[in-house]
Structures are given as C-alpha cells and as structure tokens.
Amino acid sequence: DIQMTQSPASLSASLGETVTIECLASEDIYSNLAWYQQKPGKSPQLLIYYANSLNDGVPSRFSGSGSGTQYSLKINSLQSEDVSIYFCQQNYDSPFTFGSGTKLEIK
Amino acid sequence: QVQLQQSGAELVKPGSSVKISCKASGYTFTSYDMHWIKQQPGNGLEWIGWIYPGNGNTKYNQKFNGKATLTADKSSSTAYMQLSSLTSEDSAVYFCARSHYSPYFDYWGQGVMVTVSS
Numbered sequence: 001d002i003q004m005t006q007s008p009a010s011l012s013a014s015l016g017e018t019v020t021i022e023c024l025a026s027e028d029i030y031s032n033l034a035w036y037q038q039k040p041g042k043s044p045q046l047l048i049y050y051a052n053s054l055n056d057g058v059p060s061r062f063s064g065s066g067s068g069t070q071y072s073l074k075i076n077s078l079q080s081e082d083v084s085i086y087f088c089q090q091n092y093d094s095p096f097t098f099g100s101g102t103k104l105e106i107k
Numbered sequence: 108q109v110q111l112q113q114s115g116a117e118l119v120k121p122g123s124s125v126k127i128s129c130k131a132s133g134y135t136f137t138s139y140d141m142h143w144i145k146q147q148p149g150n151g152l153e154w155i156g157w158i159y160p161g162n163g164n165t166k167y168n169q170k171f172n173g174k175a176t177l178t179a180d181k182s183s184s185t186a187y188m189q190l191s192s193l194t195s196e197d198s199a200v201y202f203c204a205r206s207h208y209s210p211y212f213d214y215w216g217q218g219v220m221v222t223v224s225s
Contacts, residue, residue: 034211043202043215044152055213087152091210095168096142098152 002026002090006099014107017078021102023088025069032092035064035073037084038101044087048073080106109133111203111216118222119193126189127219129203136184137161140206143177143188146218147199155201157210158186193223 003026013019023033031051036044046055048064051071061076075082083106088099114128129141143155156167160179167175174197176189190197201219204212 032209036212043204043218044212045215046211046213049209049211049213089152089211091206094154094166094210095170096154096210098154100151 001095002029002093002097004088004090004097004099006088006102008102009100010103010105012105012107013078015078015080018074018076019078019104020075021073021086021088021104023066023071023073023099025071025090028068029090029092031067032090033064033066033071034089034091035062036087036089037082038087039084047086075104078106109205109214111205111214113201113203113216113219116220116222118224120225121194121223123193124189124191125193125221126187127201127221129186129188129216131184131186131205134205136179137181138207140210141177141179141186142204142206142210142212143175144202144204144212145199146202155188157206160184160186190221193221195223197221198223 005024007022033051035048038044047058052064063074085101085103087101110132112130117125119125137160140157142157145153155171155175158165158177165177179186203216205214
C-alpha cells in the first residue's frame, strides 16, 4: 500500500496569514493527489484534485502543488471559516490511502 | 443538485451484521463509481472499496475483504454496504462518496455512525 505522510499534525496561524500543509507519498503517485477539508461533524469536501486543480466553488486562496512524491496545499489570507482538518489522498493505486490529517486552528 | 443521502445511525451487537444505505440523486447513478470510506473517532480515513452501479463491478481494499460487501440497486439509485461479524473495531462513521473516471471523491454522504456494543 502507498503510505501518505502528512505534516504538520496541527497548525495554528493568525487571520490573514498564509499556511502550507505537506504530504509525502511512499512512492511516485504521478500527481494523482487530492486534498479535502473536513469541518467538525461534517463530511470531507473536495478542495483540490490532480495535485493542483481547484474544485468548483472552492475559493482561489486555496492552491495545490507538487509532483512525484511531494505535494503541498497552500492557503492564502487565512479566514476564520478555514478552521478544519485537512487530508490528502492518493488516487494513483488501490487501496486509495489518506494522510493522517492536519488540524488547522486560528491563533 | 447532487445529493448522497445515507441511512441513520446504527447500534448493533458484536457478532451481528448491519446494512447501511446511500441514496443518490441529481445525477445518473449508473455512470459514476460509489466508494465507501471509514472514519474512526479521532482517526483518519480508510478506503473500504468501490462499486460501479452500471454493471455491479466491485473492488475492495484487501483489509476489508470478508468484512464489507457492496451492492447497488439501479431501480432506486441506492448503494449499500453490509458489514459482517461486527466487533468494536468496526465502530466508526461510514461515508459513501462519488467519483468519476478518477478515484477522487467530489460528493460525499453525510455519514452513518455505527456503534458496536453489547
């Protein structure tokens, strides 16, 4: 199985700041990487697919980048509604595996 | 609009089985894959498997072989997952989620909490 190592596990930042979350795959996943946002008590919502494609309706302050085994999610101009847990997911090979999540809080 | 409406919370006894549902609306049910994902409290997400309702083909995470069985009813646009021989390790929230062509999940159900307790 492909292991997805996500960092940091938690993150605290101020409103308006820029934050970056990283995801490292145990092998090359050829940009088959998605990012999800999960708010407390809700189901995950797709933010980014194919490493850097923004899902419909997702604010442009979210962006994804990376290739090979290393990927990142950047959130510009942090807003209060961005408080969530963020997960990466590889969809290159079955079983499709997720990172362990990053809990984002506002300082 | 696309909606995946899941059945209600379940409290079940160890050793029993449970079948949960996911009713799809707002799109052509038979043209998209339906996946099932497990989330234990405080834990991450685990992919269980998928079914293509168009022909009933399935693919499972080996970890869930023998534990989960996926089916779909085209007439009611509903996908089902049956979990068998339940233990406390199966207590979790289970989500259905849709994908098309590539297995990233663009719509999710609201989740079903399954609690296994005597």
